[in-house]
Amino acid sequence: MSEFQTDVAPLHGAQSTRNTKSTGRDAARSTAMDASNFTAENDRGTALVEITDLTRSFSRRGVPFDAVSHVNLTIEPGEFVAIVGRSGNGKSTLINMIAGLVRPTSGSVRIDGHDISTLRDRELSLLRNSTIGFVTQSQTLLANLTVMDNVTLPTMLFGMSTEEQGRNHKIGRQPAVVAPYDSSIRQAAAGDTTASGTIDDPYMPDVIAPIRDAEQAVDNMQEVRNNPIEDRARTLLERLGVGELAESRPRELSGGEMRRVSIARSLMNAPKLLIADEPTGDLDQTSTDIVMRLLREQADNGMAVLVVTHDPDVLTWADKVYRMDAGALSMASV
Numbered sequence: 001m002s003e004f005q006t007d008v009a010p011l012h013g014a015q016s017t018r019n020t021k022s023t024g025r026d027a028a029r030s031t032a033m034d035a036s037n038f039t040a041e042n043d044r045g046t047a048l049v050e051i052t053d054l055t056r057s058f059s060r061r062g063v064p065f066d067a068v069s070h071v072n073l074t075i076e077p078g079e080f081v082a083i084v085g086r087s088g089n090g091k092s093t094l095i096n097m098i099a100g101l102v103r104p105t106s107g108s109v110r111i112d113g114h115d116i117s118t119l120r121d122r123e124l125s126l127l128r129n130s131t132i133g134f135v136t137q138s139q140t141l142l143a144n145l146t147v148m149d150n151v152t153l154p155t156m157l158f159g160m161s162t163e164e165q166g167r168n169h170k171i172g173r174q175p176a177v178v179a180p181y182d183s184s185i186r187q188a189a190a191g192d193t194t195a196s197g198t199i200d201d202p203y204m205p206d207v208i209a210p211i212r213d214a215e216q217a218v219d220n221m222q223e224v225r226n227n228p229i230e231d232r233a234r235t236l237l238e239r240l241g242v243g244e245l246a247e248s249r250p251r252e253l254s255g256g257e258m259r260r261v262s263i264a265r266s267l268m269n270a271p272k273l274l275i276a277d278e279p280t281g282d283l284d285q286t287s288t289d290i291v292m293r294l295l296r297e298q299a300d301n302g303m304a305v306l307v308v309t310h311d312p313d314v315l316t317w318a319d320k321v322y323r324m325d326a327g328a329l330s331m332a333s334v
């Protein structure tokens with residue numbers, strides 16, 4: 001077993017989504033988020049993602065059209081799904097609806113047993129922060145933080161103590177950290193005006209959880225030095241081939257390096273569902289293989305992985321490949 005598997009994989013294995021009963025992560029999460037009336041347990045079946053007859057309409061020059069049209073899709077824990085399709089065919093709109101960033105026109109998205117259309121903004125934010133890791137197509141690292149601070153920042157935003165993090169780590173539990181939803185992190189970085197990637201949607205609710213003491217969280221970064229959270233971040237960065245960049249600033253990184261750092265950040269929370277929009281977009285073959293091997297391992301440890309890609313190399317790692325064509329989703333032959 002590799003060093004990475006020793007240090008990182010047990011976090012996933014210990015709370016495999018194949019076991020959807022209450023886990024240490026659930027307990028820690030509810031404590032840290034004060035969400036006693038909200039659990040992310042999937043008590044309605046085994047599928048982590050259930051999309052039913054999902055449609056999203058936009059209009060262009062006054063003419064309505066379906067960017068996503070009557071899509072049905074189910075993703076089980078441990079399943080690696082890839083979606084391909086030409087530009088403008090609705091892939092990003094679909095994954096943004098799955099992540100709760102864009103409201104459907106009709107149809108439903110059920111994540112981990114919850115119909116997200118029935119959730120209030122705060123509940124949706126909690127579900128997303130506790131369940132989903134999201135790697136966006138655009139770069140969203142915070143320019144005024146180091147790579148290490150970017151990767152560990154999500155663990156700070158809900159204020160779990162270092163002691164608590166260490167306790168959970170020792171027993172193989174997932175610390176109560178938030179999935180790195182890029183916009184919320186961007187907002188958390190006071191004065192950061194360089195990050196991009198805002199999803200501009202008139203129907204998008206304010207689903208970003210209020211970030212308590214975000215600036216203080218950044219100030220408290222030193223507190224997490226030499227603790228299990230930082231160890232995990234470093235292990236992920238090393239696994240992704242960017243470990244030596246931990247103290248660098250994003251402006252010092254290439255596009256492919258930033259992409260890998262974003263992937264590390266998305267995995268910090270060991271989310272039940274990882275959504276990645278073109279995760280290998282800036283990467284050469286070697287780096288693509290490194291990233292895909294890591295994502296494949298996450299799926300093998302129970303994470304549901306959904307990747308949108310134009311990269312044929314990615315498809316060989318997936319369990320299922322779908323094609324998006326004019327908003328309609330169909331199974332693709334690879």
Ligand SMILES: Nc1ncnc2c1ncn2[C@@H]1O[C@H](COP(=O)(O)OP(=O)(O)OP(=O)(O)O)[C@@H](O)[C@H]1O
Binds near residue numbers: 089
């Ligand atoms: N907010 C919006 N308002 C109007 N039209 C939109 C909006 N967002 C997306 N669209 C349109 O919906 C269609 C699908 O866009 P989407 O970004 O989902 O495609 P995509 O398959 O992800 O493309 P790419 O591969 O280039 O990222 C496109 O025609 C796009 O112009």
